[in-house]
Amino acid sequence: MKNETDPIAESRRLYAAGRWRRETCGDLRFSLGPLGYVVVATLRRCLRGRRPNLVLDLGGGEGFIGSLVVGAENLVVIDAVEDAVRAARDRGARAVVGDVRRLPIKGGVADAVLSSDVLEHLTPADVPTAVEEMSRVLRSGGVALVHTSVYGFYLRRWLRWGPGRLDGDDLKDGHLSRLTAHELYSTFRRAGFAVEKYVFYKHFLQPLVQLLEDAAFGLIGEKKAALKAGKTRGGKRPGAFTSFAAGVRAVPPLFDLVLFGRAPGGASIFRLKKR
Numbered sequence: 001m002k003n004e005t006d007p008i009a010e011s012r013r014l015y016a017a018g019r020w021r022r023e024t025c026g027d028l029r030f031s032l033g034p035l036g037y038v039v040v041a042t043l044r045r046c047l048r049g050r051r052p053n054l055v056l057d058l059g060g061g062e063g064f065i066g067s068l069v070v071g072a073e074n075l076v077v078i079d080a081v082e083d084a085v086r087a088a089r090d091r092g093a094r095a096v097v098g099d100v101r102r103l104p105i106k107g108g109v110a111d112a113v114l115s116s117d118v119l120e121h122l123t124p125a126d127v128p129t130a131v132e133e134m135s136r137v138l139r140s141g142g143v144a145l146v147h148t149s150v151y152g153f154y155l156r157r158w159l160r161w162g163p164g165r166l167d168g169d170d171l172k173d174g175h176l177s178r179l180t181a182h183e184l185y186s187t188f189r190r191a192g193f194a195v196e197k198y199v200f201y202k203h204f205l206q207p208l209v210q211l212l213e214d215a216a217f218g219l220i221g222e223k224k225a226a227l228k229a230g231k232t233r234g235g236k237r238p239g240a241f242t243s244f245a246a247g248v249r250a251v252p253p254l255f256d257l258v259l260f261g262r263a264p265g266g267a268s269i270f271r272l273k274k275r
Helices: 007-017 019-023 036-046 064-070 082-090 127-137 168-172 181-190 206-220 222-228 240-249 251-260
Strands: 055-058 075-079 094-097 110-116 138-150 193-200 266-274
Touching: 007 082, 036 064, 036 110, 036 138, 036 266, 055 064, 055 127, 064 075, 064 110, 075 082, 082 094, 110 127, 127 138, 127 181, 138 181, 138 193, 181 193, 181 266
Parallel strands: 055 075, 055 110, 075 094, 110 138
Antiparallel strands: 138 266, 193 266
């Protein structure tokens, strides 16, 4: 799984190309994407009963997911992509430029940290460093919520095969690693975390939706398709048809959860507690 690509350079490239938005919630006024509703709801449940005063959204881009999970008033977004940080500030969020492997935050100050769709954009060698940084900035007893992609069998690998552990979509999305659940467990524990909760999803119908979406992008162009899906920055509030389409796109992943709620590969959420 060796990969020498620079994660920050790759993230800047993806953000500039607009690919970044296909892995995020998109506009707060619009949809969360196929799995976004499920991810945000699960992250909220992981924080139920807790009232963190300071939450760091690590690699949070424009801060959409963090704002939906914990609210903007207690959130500080840290991202290495300067344009994303500027966009977050334009929205009124507190945001600073920083590398998740070397956070510009002193130790033990955060009540919680959020890392959504970040670890897979790091090389396997960098993942332990980023996890150790999460632990460093958390106070004792603080909580880390980690949403990432784990390696395992799932249908998308049949449809979009790629080299080693990375499939075709991984490569297009700038993923540099896929660790197994066991490897992530070991990494978290070595950094001083106890794994309190582990939720993971199987993607069965989602790849079929993604294939159709990619075909549409190819036919009418990425920019027009993104505009039609309501994912471009600064767009107007989408109409009823666009919102309905977003809801339809969210159905297949929910079906996946019913059939394959516990399976070895796909998107995963960990709730960690610093010991």
